[in-house]
Amino acid sequence: MGNCLRPRPADPNPSSKTNPSSTTTAPSTSGTQNGVGLSDSSSSAGESGYGEILATPNLRVYSFSDLKSATKGFKPEVILGVGGFGTVYKGWVDETTLSPSRFGSGMVVAIKRLNRESVQGFKEWQSEVDFLGCLSHPNLVKLLGYCLEDQELLLVYEFMQRGSLENHLFRRGSATDTLSWDLRLKIVTDSAKGLAFLHTSEKQVIYRDFKASNILLDESYNAKISDFGLAKVGPSGENTHVTTQVMGTQGYAAPEYIATGHLYVKSDVYCFGVLLLEMMSGLRVLDNNRSREQKNLINWAKPLLPNKKKLKLVMDARIEGQYSSKAATSAAKLTLQCLEEEPKKRPSMEEVVAILEKIAAM
Missing domain, CATH: 1.10.510.10 (Transferase(Phosphotransferase) domain 1)
Structure with missing residues (x-):
């Protein structure tokens, strides 16, 4: 799948199916415009607090049905916020394996679902995967996984309580x-x-x-x-x-x-x-x-x-x-x-x- 942030051909209409129970490097349908990769190997960042660039992303790939289950069918009562990208929902996954878990059971996560009408949506989704999949630092939100299935684009993050x-x-x-x-x-x-x-x-x-x-x-x-x-x-x-x-x-x-x-x-x-x-x-x-x-x-x-x-x-x-x-x-x-x-x-x-x-x- 390649190293972190390597340029790949754009795919403005992603249609690939995901494996609901795997981890992966960055998805092969990247549309990022960032141009060059960050690194071929991991590296630290000195004075700024024990961060590192990972050699390859380590993100879980979810199916759409996984995340639908984790959010109780994207019910309005679990909406955390709405923005230009789309809607963010509260969901639940297993704390150890990060597998989707029964609604209300396990570790709380934030699940961002792309608004299909978003013009910049795919590029911004890919940029999130490319950067947060490769960068690890205590003061950057942790990206846990993603879903790329038909027209559905979703991201799964650690939950920030406040x-x-x-x-x-x-x-x-x-x-x-x-x-x-x-x-x-x-x-x-x-x-x-x-x-x-x-x-x-x-x-x-x-x-x-x-x-x-x-x-x-x-x-x-x-x-x-x-x-x-x-x-x-x-x-x-x-x-x-x-x-x-x-x-x-x-x-x-x-x-x-x-x-x-x-x-x-x-x-x-x-x-x-x-x-x-x-x-x-x-x-x-x-x-x-x-x-x-x-x-x-x-x-x-x-x-x-x-x-x-x-x-x-x-x-x-x-x-x-x-x-x-x-x-x-x-x-x-x-x-x-x-x-x-x-x-x-x-x-x-x-x-x-x-x-x-x-x-x-x-």
């Missing part, structure tokens, strides 16, 4: 629902480690769609990056960037990428800076319900971040008193560095991790 960071950061409930300053720092540090691993792997990976809704939390608020549908293998040789169609999420995408289609590793750093600002303020980067001057969080907040007195206007009032002035000032400085207009002026994600760990100790 859902997305987006739901926790932006919801407005009681004070007990608010993420504390310490938890916010932990979550962004975990996420930074995941990005640092991608950027320092043997072949750099550019994530391209870093945002709060793509960061999932487990029971202990450990954060993991999910959804690799838009990920790209980074530049090789003397190249500094890859050129690609502009895709991603409005408000998060780096200015150079929007303007030219040139995607740098440090385009991800800009996205991370947007998340840092959202973490500090508790506000979404774009919100038409806010006043005209505050609709765009970056435009409003950037002039305030260097000013210690005005910084308080940016900080989330719900976590007032939970952080030192030094910590807030340092976080603001790091945010501005990540949001630099020129990619080369932004720090690396390894540098970001080191700074965040210092802030956590303040």
Whole structure:
């Protein structure tokens, strides 16, 4: 079946049947546009937290009937969420063998089912299999298996009990629902480690769609990056960037990428800076319900971040008193560095991790 992330001919209308009880390398009908493989052998990624690139994927292949059984026929009551790709369901598999188990028995998993009307669906499904099937790191969501059968495309992931960071950061409930300053720092540090691993792997990976809704939390608020549908293998040789169609999420995408289609590793750093600002303020980067001057969080907040007195206007009032002035000032400085207009002026994600760990100790 080949090594991780090797280019294979596209198949926009997959029709192959799967073996309901096997493990496999990446499916042979890949339509990925990533171009080159990550590695012919496993490798580690130094400072970013004990991750590795697997020589070949080790994913379970499920039949459609397997996953239909695991989700009780894709009943509405087991829906976890709905997105552009399709619908995510709660399902159950055997904890040891990962075989589908009786509904409500065994280990809970998340099962993503492709929306058949999705134009980019197959490419994004294949990208998930290619990347998450090969990359292993504590801060990347684990892909357990997939289904490729007739027109049905599904992915099976580990279940993240607390859902997305987006739901926790932006919801407005009681004070007990608010993420504390310490938890916010932990979550962004975990996420930074995941990005640092991608950027320092043997072949750099550019994530391209870093945002709060793509960061999932487990029971202990450990954060993991999910959804690799838009990920790209980074530049090789003397190249500094890859050129690609502009895709991603409005408000998060780096200015150079929007303007030219040139995607740098440090385009991800800009996205991370947007998340840092959202973490500090508790506000979404774009919100038409806010006043005209505050609709765009970056435009409003950037002039305030260097000013210690005005910084308080940016900080989330719900976590007032939970952080030192030094910590807030340092976080603001790091945010501005990540949001630099020129990619080369932004720090690396390894540098970001080191700074965040210092802030956590303040």
